[in-house]
Amino acid sequence: MSHALIAYAPEDLDHLLRIHEALRLVGVPDHYEKAGLVDGGGSAVEDAAIDGAFCLIVPVTAAAQRSERVRDLIERAVNKGLVVFPVRMDKSRLLGFFRKEIGPKLVHDGIEEAGLSTFVAAVQARYRRRCPVVAVMNLKGGVGKTTVSAQVFGTLQAETGGRVLLIDFDPQYNLTQHFYNMTDADRLAAADRSVISLFERSRLHYADAVSPAEGWSEINEAPFDPAPRRLISNALLPPDKPGWLDLVAGQFEISKYAFAPRPEALVSIARNFRRAIDQFRSAYDLIVFDTNPNATFLTTCALRAADRVLAPMHADEFSLRGVKLLNSLIQSQMGGEQPPEISVLFNAVARNEQSDFEADARNGVFDQRVGFALSKALMQAAIPRSNFMRVQETPDGESEPHKRLLIHNGRGGGLKSMRERLRAVVFELQKKLDMEETESRIAA
Numbered sequence: 001m002s003h004a005l006i007a008y009a010p011e012d013l014d015h016l017l018r019i020h021e022a023l024r025l026v027g028v029p030d031h032y033e034k035a036g037l038v039d040g041g042g043s044a045v046e047d048a049a050i051d052g053a054f055c056l057i058v059p060v061t062a063a064a065q066r067s068e069r070v071r072d073l074i075e076r077a078v079n080k081g082l083v084v085f086p087v088r089m090d091k092s093r094l095l096g097f098f099r100k101e102i103g104p105k106l107v108h109d110g111i112e113e114a115g116l117s118t119f120v121a122a123v124q125a126r127y128r129r130r131c132p133v134v135a136v137m138n139l140k141g142g143v144g145k146t147t148v149s150a151q152v153f154g155t156l157q158a159e160t161g162g163r164v165l166l167i168d169f170d171p172q173y174n175l176t177q178h179f180y181n182m183t184d185a186d187r188l189a190a191a192d193r194s195v196i197s198l199f200e201r202s203r204l205h206y207a208d209a210v211s212p213a214e215g216w217s218e219i220n221e222a223p224f225d226p227a228p229r230r231l232i233s234n235a236l237l238p239p240d241k242p243g244w245l246d247l248v249a250g251q252f253e254i255s256k257y258a259f260a261p262r263p264e265a266l267v268s269i270a271r272n273f274r275r276a277i278d279q280f281r282s283a284y285d286l287i288v289f290d291t292n293p294n295a296t297f298l299t300t301c302a303l304r305a306a307d308r309v310l311a312p313m314h315a316d317e318f319s320l321r322g323v324k325l326l327n328s329l330i331q332s333q334m335g336g337e338q339p340p341e342i343s344v345l346f347n348a349v350a351r352n353e354q355s356d357f358e359a360d361a362r363n364g365v366f367d368q369r370v371g372f373a374l375s376k377a378l379m380q381a382a383i384p385r386s387n388f389m390r391v392q393e394t395p396d397g398e399s400e401p402h403k404r405l406l407i408h409n410g411r412g413g414g415l416k417s418m419r420e421r422l423r424a425v426v427f428e429l430q431k432k433l434d435m436e437e438t439e440s441r442i443a444a
């Protein structure tokens with residue numbers, strides 16, 4: 001779990017609670033010693049709390065400046081390379097250690113509500129950066145969204161040993177079937193151990209709840225505490241492999257949201273979904289949605305939660321149109337939120353020579369037609385057409401889902417070069433996602 005650690009003096013309980021509440025509202029988990037940091041007593045903030053933190057928050061007050069324990073915690077956090085977010089909570093003048101260490105970083109003033117909101121937004125941005133959310137999306141079907149979700153992100157996980165969560169957002173749940181046979185996939189959905197439990201209260205949250213998959217015309221708007229990771233997601237990796245590659249299974253019944261009788265109900269369940277994703281950000285290094293190829297409520301939810309859209313496309317006119325529609329959807333559906341950045345990935349290209357279409361796309365020939373700088377959004381790496389990438393049905397009795405990934409299975413010359421191509425995509429993506437932190441954590 002990852003949290004914002006708060007270093008506060010016991011006299012500053014009111015300030016602590018204001019900050020805690022503001023963080024809670026935007027879904028950022030925090031951690032603080034209940035009694036405050038009392039000099040000469042109390043338990044030291046454990047190293048584990050510092051190791052598990054993504055930043056240290058310091059409410060800057062006269063009492064905090066007097067506190068040796070607050071100072072000690074700041075020094076330990078800085079030594080471990082933790083980012084420090086100070087916020088001014090009273091009008092005291094900065095002296096000594098605080099003037100030197102905290103002064104240059106003190107850009108937020110939380111005395112007024114507006115200042116506190118800006119501060120919390122900065123902390124939230126940092127929280128999101130440590131676990132980016134990627135929506136694999138194109139409004140054209142069959143361009144490789146599901147294949148890329150599995151093979152590219154499966155490779156990324158294997159290369160970094162990090163913690164990756166895949167969420168199957170497509171009512172056709174092909175990603176789930178990529179790893180599980182139909183019987184097992186349907187069994188997960190029948191127990192609500194699936195994507196619907198991110199939106200509505202289900203038997204995962206309360207044993208006596210009615211399954212939201214049962215009533216097509218009913219939407220349960222009641223809020224709920226997101227289900228713990230192990231209840232809702234499935235481990236695709238065996239325990240001897242480093243890190244996690246988890247899947248929240250898809251299911252057909254989420255199509256019901258397209259027929260919602262009351263639009264207000266969708267607003268409530270979109271909020272539930274967003275809270276669940278924000279909570280998952282603290283447990284994972286990367287979250288990936290495989291999405292459906294048409295614009296629905298689900299597409300909007302995915303876009304609003306995403307920091308980046310990865311759009312696979314074929315080198316043809318139909319895909320170009322899909323990317324154009326995708327961009328206009330992103331520009332229109334954000335409801336005032338920052339739109340995710342688009343990266344476009346050529347999939348199923350000829351192995352040895354670049355087509356004229358691809359060359360034109362890279363040279364900016366289509367930029368005007370699609371309404372954005374496609375030539376800049378295109379990734380340099382591309383995935384060739386290959387039989388290794390072609391999905392075959394998962395046979396009954398197959399119990400090792402990770403073996404469906406090229407990076408974990410098989411031998412042979414062709415496969416080796418395919419893996420290299422996938423690694424090149426991953427390498428480029430990691431840079432875009434600013435995932436250096438994950439790399440260094442694993443290197444350490």
Ligand SMILES: Nc1ncnc2c1ncn2[C@@H]1O[C@H](COP(=O)(O)OP(=O)(O)OP(=O)(O)O)[C@@H](O)[C@H]1O
Nearest residue numbers: 141142143144145146147293348385386389390391
């Ligand atoms: N690089 C590739 N080489 C060969 N076949 C591929 C490649 N990428 C995908 N495929 C195959 O193309 C088909 C469509 O791919 P996929 O299901 O990933 O597309 P999709 O965009 O998710 O489709 P949908 O819009 O239906 O969700 C599948 O049969 C898949 O195995």
Ligand SMILES: [Mg+2]
Nearest residue numbers: 145146170174
């Ligand atoms: Mg698909």
